[in-house]
Amino acid sequence: MSEFPFVLLGMPLQNNSSTLRQVLESILNLDYPKNRIRLLFVNGGSRDGSKELLEQFENCNHESFGEVRIVNGDFASLPKSRNYCIKALQKGEYLFFLDSDVLLTRDALRLLFGMTNQFDICSLYYTHDRRIDPPQSRGISSVRAVRTGCTLFTPNAVSVVGFFNEKLVGEIEDADYCLRAIGLGLRVGLDEIHEQKHLTFGRAYPWYHPIVRTILRRKSIAWWFSNQTFQRRWIAYFILFGFLIAMPLSIFFGVPILAFFLFQLVRGSRPLQAFSTTIVALILPPTSIYAFFELNLSRAVPDRTEVH
Numbered sequence: 001m002s003e004f005p006f007v008l009l010g011m012p013l014q015n016n017s018s019t020l021r022q023v024l025e026s027i028l029n030l031d032y033p034k035n036r037i038r039l040l041f042v043n044g045g046s047r048d049g050s051k052e053l054l055e056q057f058e059n060c061n062h063e064s065f066g067e068v069r070i071v072n073g074d075f076a077s078l079p080k081s082r083n084y085c086i087k088a089l090q091k092g093e094y095l096f097f098l099d100s101d102v103l104l105t106r107d108a109l110r111l112l113f114g115m116t117n118q119f120d121i122c123s124l125y126y127t128h129d130r131r132i133d134p135p136q137s138r139g140i141s142s143v144r145a146v147r148t149g150c151t152l153f154t155p156n157a158v159s160v161v162g163f164f165n166e167k168l169v170g171e172i173e174d175a176d177y178c179l180r181a182i183g184l185g186l187r188v189g190l191d192e193i194h195e196q197k198h199l200t201f202g203r204a205y206p207w208y209h210p211i212v213r214t215i216l217r218r219k220s221i222a223w224w225f226s227n228q229t230f231q232r233r234w235i236a237y238f239i240l241f242g243f244l245i246a247m248p249l250s251i252f253f254g255v256p257i258l259a260f261f262l263f264q265l266v267r268g269s270r271p272l273q274a275f276s277t278t279i280v281a282l283i284l285p286p287t288s289i290y291a292f293f294e295l296n297l298s299r300a301v302p303d304r305t306e307v308h
Contacts, residue, residue, distance in 0.1 A: 004036045005113065006066070007094040007152075010085030012078055014044035016100035017053055019199040024057050026104040037109075038067040040088055042081040045074055050100075079164035079173040082148070086163055092155055099149035102126050103197040111194050112152040115140060119189030120157040121181055124150045126196040135192035143190045145178035150196050160184050 009027065013020065027039070041054050051072060058068045071084065082097065089095055094116075096109065108124060115122035123146035125135055151174075161181045164173045178188045257278060264274030 004033050005094050006036050006038070006090070006092065007096050007109065008038045008040060008085065008089055009096045009098055010040045010042065010082070010088075011098050011100055012042045012044065012081030012085070013046065013050060013100040015046045015048040015050060017046070017049040019101040019103075020050055020053050022103055022199065023098070023100055024053070027098075028061065029106050030104060030109055031106040032109040034064045035066050037065050038090075038093075039065055039069065040067075040085055041070045042084050043070060043072045044081060045072070077166055077173075079166040082173065083163045083166065086158055089155075089158065094155060095153040095158055097148045097151050097153070101199045102149045103199055104150070105194065105196060107194070108150065108196060109152075111191060115189050115191060116152070116154055118187065120154050120160075120186040121146065121178060121188045122152045122154075123147065123188075123190050124194055124196050125190060125192040126150055126198040135195070139193060140189055140191045143178075143188055144182060145175035146188055146190050148174035148177070149198070157181060157186055160186060 030037075043051055043054065051070075054070045058070060062068045069088075085095060085097070094113075096112070098104070111124060112122045118140075119142070126147075126149060161177060161184060165176050166173075181188060261274055261278045264277050265271065269277065
């Protein structure tokens with residue numbers, strides 16, 4: 001491997017202007033030759049100024065990097081955006097996925113490339129809240145799945161595994177990709193020493209996010225159905241949407257929902273914000289359940305079109 005391999009930095013984003021400027025500055029500060037980095041920003045219809053920030057960045061830095069490219073379009077899902085990046089890869093090029101709210105340290109890319117001697121998919125630890133999702137070791141270890149917000153994929157990994165599964169919901173396409181990679185004999189590694197800063201997105205607080213991710217990443221026992229099939233997805237949708245309709249009508253579910261709404265008001269949220277947060281809390285459990293089934297019971301591999 002060359003000391004400084006060519007790498008495509010792919011960043012799917014949508015309405016992330018509150019964190020994007022800081023993340024772009026961290027890319028500029030990377031201790032890595034910029035002429036060996038191509039930047040691909042997949043903008044999914046942002047309307048908050050993210051597009052303008054990217055265009056300004058491109059105008060100022062297009063000569064420094066190997067390429068700076070912005071793609072604007074209606075990307076219906078995160079897996080679809082990630083697959084666009086895979087299709088843009090050149091032969092022998094590494095793929096580095098970076099979320100638009102993850103602040104890089106100067107040595108982030110060097111650290112990731114240092115892991116490629118042992119792993120095919122390499123990731124650096126980051127979290128919204130260390131108290132909720134603390135690092136589980138003091139070193140670099142092999143894991144079953146990682147988040148792809150700061151993750152490097154070797155050319156071999158992309159060639160062997162192929163594309164992300166665009167049928168998945170709940171933003172767990174990264175765990176699915178890792179599990180498929182392991183099933184094909186590849187290794188996934190996580191560096192929990194060199195933490196990257198995960199910026200808070202707006203005023204949101206992802207109370208569900210670290211819990212779901214921790215289960216996906218740590219609890220390998222959760223995958224005992226991984227080799228089964230789940231073809232009739234419409235049945236799952238029917239059950240879950242029926243569950244959504246029945247929940248407000250049931251005293252058993254209605255009381256906790258009302259209590260959660262009142263809790264939002266007590267903690268200082270405005271009525272409209274409290275209502276929207278309650279709706280999200282109402283919708284997330286069944287969609288997470290569906291995502292779990294989709295991930296564990298449906299192991300259909302996406303189109304394995306050859307990736308160079």
